[in-house]
Amino acid sequence: MGLTPTFDRDDLVAVAVHPGIGVGLAHRDQQWALATADPLATLAEIHAASSPRWVWWDRHTSSRIAETEIPIDRCWDVSVVHRLLFGGWKSPLSEVWAALHDLPLDTIPQMGQLDLLAMPDHDGDPDLPLQPDGHLRPEWIDARWRSSPQTLATWSSLALRAASLQDDLLGDLPDPQRARSTARSESAAELLCAEMARDGLPINTDEALRLIGRSAGVRPRSVSHEDTIRAERDGHVFDQLSPRRELNLRNPREVKAMLRSQGFDLPDTRRWRLEALRDGEPLIDALLTWRKAERIATTYGYGWLDENVSDGRLRGDWSSSDGAAGRMTASAGLHNLPAEMRTVVEAEPDHLFVRADLGQIEPRVLAAVSADRALVGAAEQPDLYLPVAKRLGVEREIAKVAVLGAMYGATTGESAHALAGLRKSYPTAMKMLEDAAEQGKLGHDVFTSGGRRVRMWTDPSVHGDLDRAISVAAARGRFARNALIQGAAAEFFKVWAITVRRHGRSLGARVVLCLHDELLVHCPARNAAAVADMVDRGVSEAAHYWSPTPSVKFVADVSIVQRWSEAK
DNA sequence: ATCGTAGGCGCC
DNA sequence: AAAGGGCGCCTACGAT
Numbered sequence: 001m002g003l004t005p006t007f008d009r010d011d012l013v014a015v016a017v018h019p020g021i022g023v024g025l026a027h028r029d030q031q032w033a034l035a036t037a038d039p040l041a042t043l044a045e046i047h048a049a050s051s052p053r054w055v056w057w058d059r060h061t062s063s064r065i066a067e068t069e070i071p072i073d074r075c076w077d078v079s080v081v082h083r084l085l086f087g088g089w090k091s092p093l094s095e096v097w098a099a100l101h102d103l104p105l106d107t108i109p110q111m112g113q114l115d116l117l118a119m120p121d122h123d124g125d126p127d128l129p130l131q132p133d134g135h136l137r138p139e140w141i142d143a144r145w146r147s148s149p150q151t152l153a154t155w156s157s158l159a160l161r162a163a164s165l166q167d168d169l170l171g172d173l174p175d176p177q178r179a180r181s182t183a184r185s186e187s188a189a190e191l192l193c194a195e196m197a198r199d200g201l202p203i204n205t206d207e208a209l210r211l212i213g214r215s216a217g218v219r220p221r222s223v224s225h226e227d228t229i230r231a232e233r234d235g236h237v238f239d240q241l242s243p244r245r246e247l248n249l250r251n252p253r254e255v256k257a258m259l260r261s262q263g264f265d266l267p268d269t270r271r272w273r274l275e276a277l278r279d280g281e282p283l284i285d286a287l288l289t290w291r292k293a294e295r296i297a298t299t300y301g302y303g304w305l306d307e308n309v310s311d312g313r314l315r316g317d318w319s320s321s322d323g324a325a326g327r328m329t330a331s332a333g334l335h336n337l338p339a340e341m342r343t344v345v346e347a348e349p350d351h352l353f354v355r356a357d358l359g360q361i362e363p364r365v366l367a368a369v370s371a372d373r374a375l376v377g378a379a380e381q382p383d384l385y386l387p388v389a390k391r392l393g394v395e396r397e398i399a400k401v402a403v404l405g406a407m408y409g410a411t412t413g414e415s416a417h418a419l420a421g422l423r424k425s426y427p428t429a430m431k432m433l434e435d436a437a438e439q440g441k442l443g444h445d446v447f448t449s450g451g452r453r454v455r456m457w458t459d460p461s462v463h464g465d466l467d468r469a470i471s472v473a474a475a476r477g478r479f480a481r482n483a484l485i486q487g488a489a490a491e492f493f494k495v496w497a498i499t500v501r502r503h504g505r506s507l508g509a510r511v512v513l514c515l516h517d518e519l520l521v522h523c524p525a526r527n528a529a530a531v532a533d534m535v536d537r538g539v540s541e542a543a544h545y546w547s548p549t550p551s552v553k554f555v556a557d558v559s560i561v562q563r564w565s566e567a568k
Numbered sequence: 569a570t571c572g573t574a575g576g577c578g579c580c
Numbered sequence: 581a582a583a584g585g586g587c588g589c590c591t592a593c594g595a596t
Contacts, residue, residue: 251592269575295578322587336579485585571596576590577588580585
C-alpha cells in the first residue's frame with residue numbers, strides 16, 4: 001500500500017469509508033480515492049502513521065470507526081457541530097449544508113420526489129454531489145456517496161469544506177477558542193456514543209430474569225395468560241376497596257375518581273402526592289406498590305429484555321447532544337433504569353466497574369461560568385453548600401434548595417423565599433441566570449458557556465390569549481435559566497468522559513455508561529485501582545481544560561464495584 | 569388504523 | 581423542601 005498518504009498531527013483530514021468500497025480522504029485541496037478490500041484496516045494504518053484530526057460528516061463514518069477500534073481521540077463531526085451552532089435536535093445533512101451556505105430550507109430537494117417538470121432545470125449532472133442551486137443532491141446523501149472510492153473522496157472533500165465553514169462561524173461567537181474546543185470535545189463524545197452503542201452495558205441476564213419474575217410474575221405463555229397475570233396484579237388494589245370493585249388502574253381519570261370516592265380529593269394522582277398520604281392508608285400503599293410493579297412489568301419486563309439485551313449486554317442508541325441544552329440521550333432504558341434494577345448491571349468475569357459521579361456539579365458549573373467571586377469562593381470548598389448556608393444565615397438544606405431553585409426557576413416555597421438573600425450574596429451569578437430567563441421570556445435563543453445555541457420555541461396556541469402567553473413566557477424563562485446550567489454541565493461532563501475514554505485505552509477500560517453526571521467504566525479487575533485513580537484525576541484534567549474559572553473545585557465520588565447498585 | 573397529546577413515572 | 585428543568589417510555593384517548 002505504497003500509495004497511502006501520511007499527514008501531520010495538526011492536519012485536518014476528512015474521511016469517508018464504506019466496507020467493500022474503500023476510503024475517501026481529503027486534505028486542503030487534495031483528494032485520495034483508495035480502493036481497498038479492507039477500508040478500515042487501511043484507515044487504521046494511516047492513523048497509526050500520522051494521527052491527524054479526522055473530519056467526517058456523521059455517524060455513517062464514526063460508527064464504522066467505532067466498530068474497528070481505531071484509537072482515534074481527535075475528530076470533527078460535522079453533524080454534531082451543526083447542532084452546537086444552530087441548536088435543535090435533528091441535523092439532516094441537507095439542512096447542515098444549506099445552513100452553511102445560506103440556502104433557503106424550503107428549496108431543499110426531497111428524495112423520491114418526481115417533479116418531472118423541474119428536473120431539467122434543477123438536476124444538472126447527477127454525477128456531481130451539488131445541484132446547480134447549491135443544495136446537496138438527495139441521492140448523494142442517501143447512498144451515492146458510498147458507491148465508489150472516488151465518490152467517497154468527493155464526499156469527504158465536502159465534509160472538509162463544511163467543517164471549514166463551521167470553523168468560521170464558531171469564530172464569530174463571543175469566545176471563539178472556547179467554542180472551537182467545544183466543537184472538538186462534542187465530536188469526540190459522539191464517537192464515544194458510537195462505541196457505547198457498540199459495546200452495550202454488561203448485564204447479568206439470569207439475575208434480570210429473576211428480578212423481573214419477582215415483579216411481573218412468570219413469563220406469559222400466551223396473551224390470555226398475560227391477562228391473568230395482569231388481573232392478579234390489579235387485584236391487590238381492588239381488594240382494598242370496600243365494597244371490592246374493579247377499575248382501569250391505567251386510566252388516571254378513573255384512578256382520580258376512585259380516590260375521590262374514597263375521600264382523597266386530589267388535583268392529580270402523582271406519586272409524590274400519594275406518597276404523603278401513604279402512612280396508615282392500605283389503599284394508597286397498594287396503589288403505589290402496584291405502580292412500581294406495573295412499571296417493571298411493562299417498561300422493564302420480558303419485552304424489554306428480549307428487545308434490548310443480547311449476549312449479556314444492554315444496547316441502546318446513544319446521542320451525544322440530543323437534549324435541548326446539549327445533554328446526552330440514550331434509549332432502551334439506559335438513562336432511567338429503576339434503582340432496584342441496577343443490581344443486574346454486573347461486571348463480566350475478571351472485570352470490575354469503576355463508578356464515579358460528579359459532586360454538586362450544577363452549582364459548581366454556575367460558579368465557573370459566572371465567575372461570581374463569592375460563589376467561586378464557596379466552590380473552592382469540598383461542600384459548596386456550607387459556606388452558602390453560612391452566608392445566607394440558614395440551614396445547609398435550605399441553602400441547597402435555594403441554590404437549586406434559583407437554577408431551576410422555582411417560584412414558590414422555601415427556595416423562592418431565600419432568593420433575595422442569594423441575589424444579595426451572589427449578585428453576578430444570579431444576574432446571569434436572570435438575564436438568561438429574560439432572554440427566554442422574550443423568545444430569544446440563549447448560548448451556553450461553551451457556545452451552544454439553545455433554541456427557544458414559539459407556541460402557536462397562544463394566539464391572543466394573554467394568560468396563555470404569560471405562562472408560555474414563564475416556562476421559557478425557566479427553561480432558558482436552566483439550560484445555561486444544564487448545558488454547561490453537559491459540556492464539562494463530556495470533556496471528562498472523553499478524557500476517561502482516552503486514558504482508559506491503555507488500561508483496557510471502556511466507558512459503558514454516561515448518565516449526566518455519572519460514569520460507569522468497565523475494566524479488567526487487576527487494573528481497577530489504576531482506573532479509579534485515572535477517573536478521579538480525569539476530573540481535574542477536564543476542569544483544567546474546560547473551566548473558565550480555574551479556582552473552582554470539581555469533585556467526584558469514585559468507587560470500585562462489581563454491580564452498579566453497590567455504590568453510593 | 570395511525571397519529572399526536574396528556575398524564576404518569578423512571579432517572580439525572 | 582417543594583413539586584421547578586431535562587430526557588425516554590408506558591397507557592389511554594381523541595382527532596385524523
